[in-house]
Amino acid sequence: MSLFGIVMRSLRQHLLSTCITSCSIALAGGLILSVWIIKDQANDAFVGVHAGFDAVLGARSSKLQLVLNSIFHVEASPGNVAWEDYLDIREHPGITHALPIAVGDNFRGYRLVGTLPELLQNIEHHPGQKYAVSSGGRWMDPNRREAVVGFFAAQQLGLKVGDTFHPYHGLLYDEEKQHAETYVVVGRLKPTNSPADRVIWIPLAGLQKMSGHDPQAATDISAVLIKLKQPQSGFRMDMSINKQGNRLTFAWPVDQIMAQLFQKIGWFDKILAMVAYLVAVVAAGGILSGLYNTMEERRRDIAILRALGARRRIIFGTILLESTVIALVGAFFSFAIYAIIFEGASGIIRHQTGVVIHPWQWHPSMLWTPLGMILLGALAGCIPALKAYQTPVAENLTQIS
C-alpha cells in the first residue's frame, strides 16, 4: 500500500466517473493534436506540392484557380490556352520545360489529364524522384488511345494493365455522358504521394480530339506547366504576362500561391483550435466537478486517513495525484482519438487531392498537448484537493460522545 495505491484504489472505486473524465480528456487532447498536426502537415504538404514545376500559364483567371486546376487537379479549368501561346512560351529563353496539359473528361469521377509523355518520363515530381510505372506496365504511346493510371486512381477504380475503359465527358462523373473512345491501360504509376496519384494520364491529342469536344478548340490546351531556369525569369514573365498582358495568367511561384491560400483560411484553423481548447477546458471542468462531488462522500475516508496520521499535504497530494492520473490516462488515449481523426481526415485529403499526410511524423504538439492536458488535469484537481485538505477530522469521524 502506497500513496499511488490509495489513488489507484480510489480511481477504481469511482470507475465510471474516472472513465468518463479520462475519455473527455482524451477527446480534447485528440482534437488539439488533430487540429495542430493536420493543419501544419496539410500546410507543408500542399505548399510543398509543385509536381516539379515553378509556374503555370493559363487563361486569364486567378492564380490560385490555375494552380489548383493544373497542379492539384481539382477545381474547373478557367479556360483554354491557344496552341500558339504554348509554342511561344516554350521558346522563352528562361524556361527549362514547358509541358501542356488538357483537362475536361473523367472516368468515374477520376480526372483524365492529357499531356505529353515527357511530363511523366522527364519531370521529377519531388526533388530526385521521377514518375515510374509498376512492373508489367509501360509509358503511353502519344499516338494511341492508351492510359497510364495514377496509383490511387488505379487502386480505387480497380484498373490494371490491359483493362479498357470509356472516358466520360466533363470533370464530374455523369454516366449519360460516355465518350465512344476506348482507352487501354498500359501502365500504373508507382505511388508518388502527390496529386498525380489520382489522375488518369492519357496522350494530349487523345483528350483534345475526344468525340463530342469542340473541333474548333481541338488544338487548345488547358494550361502549360513551366519549369524555370532561374527565379529571375519568373519576375520578368510575371511582369510581361500578368501586368502588361491581359489574355493569360502566369501563376508563379506555385508554392507561395498555396501558402497564400493557407494564410487566407487561417481563421478557420483558429476556430477549430478554439473549439479544441474549449473542449479541453470543459474536460478539465469535468475532472474538477467529478472529484469535487466525490469529496462529500469521501469526507469520512479522509478523516480516517488523517486520524491514522496522514498529514494534510498528503491528503492534498493524493487528490492532486488522482486528478493527474485521470489526465495522464486521458492524455495517453488522446493519441488513439487523434489516430482515428487523422485516419478519417487523411483519407479525405488523399481522396480529394492525392496528397498524403503522415500521422506519426514528429510534431511538437505530440509533446506539449499531453503535457498540457496533464498540467490542466492537475490544476483542475487543486480545488477538490483543497477541499480535501480542509476536511475537519474530528467532525467526520462520526462517533459522538
Next chain:
Amino acid sequence: MALLEIKALSKHFRTPEGNLQKVLDIDSFTIDAEQQMALKGQSGSGKTTFLHLIAGIISPDSGTIQLDGHPLHALSESYRDRLRASTIGYIFQTFNLLQGFTCLENVCLGMMFGSTLDKKKAAALLGEVGLGNYLQHRPSQLSVGQQQRVAIARALANQPKLVLADEPTGNLDPDLAQDAMQLIRRLCGESGAALLLVSHDTELLGQFEHCRDLKDINTPRKENGA
C-alpha cells in the same frame, strides 16, 4: 515516568447560539507506560473530545499535554500528525475501516504514515486477531465482530506506545464485547502499549485495575461570551 501527562487542560466549543461552551476542564491526568486504564463516561460527557486531544486531532485551548516526552499542545498540526502516526493506535466505536480496501490494506494503512510498511507483519497481526483467512476480504464482507478485530489489528500495526479505544465494544453484543475487550487488553499487554479505554459499560470497566470516571476529573463550567 508518565507516558501521558495532562495539566490544566481545557477545550471550548461554540454552540449554535454563538455561546462558548467549555466541554473539558481537566486539572491533571496521567497514564504510565504499559498501564491499562479505563475511563467511564456517559454520552455527551466529552470523552471523545478528550481522546481527540490526546491523539492531537484537535488542539486544546489551554493547558499542557506531554505525550512520550513531546509537548503535544505546543506542536504544529503536521508534527502532531506524525506523532500520532508513530505513537498512537486508535480504536473507534464505529471501527472506521475504509470500505474500499481489503482487511490487509486497512491494517497496512495503520502503518503507512508512521512506521515502515510491512505486509507480512500486517498479515501476522490479522492472524493474531483470528482473521488470517480474511486478508483479502472487504470490511463489508465481514461480521461486525470481525470488523472490530480488523480495527484492533490496525490500531496496533504501528507498534504504538498508547492505544486509545473509544467505546470499542459499543456496537457489539455482550459476548463479542467481552472477546474484543480481552483481545485488546491481551495485544496491548503483549506489545507493551499503554491502553486508555473509554466506555459507559460498567461491567467491562469493572475488569480494569485502574478505572476513573470522567466526571470526577472533568469539571467544565458554562461560559458566555463571544
